[in-house]
Amino acid sequence: MTRPPRTARPHKGNEGKHRDKTEHGPAVPRTQVTYVFAVCRDVDPATVRDLPGIDDTEPVRALPLGTLTAVVQSVPAADFTDDAWQSCLSDQRELERYARAHHDVVSAAAAGSPTVPLPLATLYHGDERARQALAEQADRFHAALRRTARHAEWGVKVYAPAEPPVDPDPVAPSPVTQPDGTRPTPGAGLAYLERKRGMHQRRERRHDDALRTAEAVDAEVSRLATAFRRLRPHGAPQTGERDVQVLNATYLVADHRAAELVQLTRTLQERTGTRIELSGPWVPYSFVGEV
Missing domain, CATH: 3.30.70 (Alpha-Beta Plaits)
Incomplete structure (x- = not known):
């Protein structure tokens, strides 16, 4: 596999023009x-x-x-x-x-x-x-x-499952007497708040679990790599995915360990039940330093 060029960031953010250091002001349109x-x-x-x-x-x-x-x-x-x-x-x-x-x-x-x-x-x-x-x-x-x-760059991305569809938020009980003359059941307002709080806590737990999985994946892949970099996870508009990206990292891996890396990511995906995306090998753009 080869790395597709990224038009927004062709070389890890180096999309601007690098000019001859002797040049000052606008480029001279030489031949x-x-x-x-x-x-x-x-x-x-x-x-x-x-x-x-x-x-x-x-x-x-x-x-x-x-x-x-x-x-x-x-x-x-x-x-x-x-x-x-x-x-x-x-x-x-x-x-x-x-x-x-x-x-x-x-x-x-x-x-x-x-x-x-x-x-x-x-x-x-x-x-x-x-x-x-x-x-x-x-x-x-x-x-x-x-x-x-004798190294190549590989990317690893970990995704948390998208939030499952939920029923519309329950309508908070009105304190006003109902048309049939009845009043809301005592404690109905508290039950409504508890349901809302429970939904929020479940979302937080799912996200925390996904972050722990991402850290575990990064730790295991890093031990195999010569060097690594953590990048900012992409949001849904960039990925086009419903799943949430919780790890976006790149690793410098010796060529003789490439098969080991592929097997490791498969094992981690099976063990964690989390979607893990491996891409590469690429020219090691991220590990050549500022030149």
């Missing part, structure tokens, strides 16, 4: 700029050469950085001016296109070489400027490559 997808160790240029990348009029290529290699493409500078990029960010379909193209190149590079993916729209004013700026970060790239080599 071309150098778009950097990733930095790799020992990447085979043939693995990315035939990909369309961001702009299929220019090939995706390898740019040597001493002991490392950047995967780059020359792209029209006019497509990445401030105005052009802001327009792209507001166009979900266009942003999806960029994110998917970026992801495809990163995934192809990572399939054959340890890879540090760079954020969407990392740009430099030409190959020489890209080579200079990236070479200055060589130590950080090497550290990230050592940390993630």
Whole structure:
């Protein structure tokens, strides 16, 4: 399985454009700029050469950085001016296109070489400027490559069952005498409040049970992982689910333990009776640090 690009957060929140550090103010619409997808160790240029990348009029290529290699493409500078990029960010379909193209190149590079993916729209004013700026970060790239080599990123989500449908709230008894001349049964108001309180307590217990299950799942998966990150659970509008997401976490797992992870999540789901969603393996976007 490969990780689908996320148009809202193509690279864990790095959806903004990373500009050349020498640039000040709006982007100058030069003919071309150098778009950097990733930095790799020992990447085979043939693995990315035939990909369309961001702009299929220019090939995706390898740019040597001493002991490392950047995967780059020359792209029209006019497509990445401030105005052009802001327009792209507001166009979900266009942003999806960029994110998917970026992801495809990163995934192809990572399939054959340890890879540090760079954020969407990392740009430099030409190959020489890209080579200079990236070479200055060589130590950080090497550290990230050592940390993630022969590892993949996996996501685990745990869901609490949606609240079961309930009858409409019982109508509180009126203190007014009924048409037949009778008055409400003594204690009817207290019984109404007790029913309401009981419904609330049951909801709280179900939610607390789900949170305890999520913590137990996270603890067991974390013991298997090299590193992990807890993310903010997605709400129903984001997931499109009625069930409530109570754990959204990502784990860096050694390749030789992938089958163990799959079996563990199945066992945890059977043991807890809770829906657990496992996704991956992905390029380890979440564990390369800020580069």
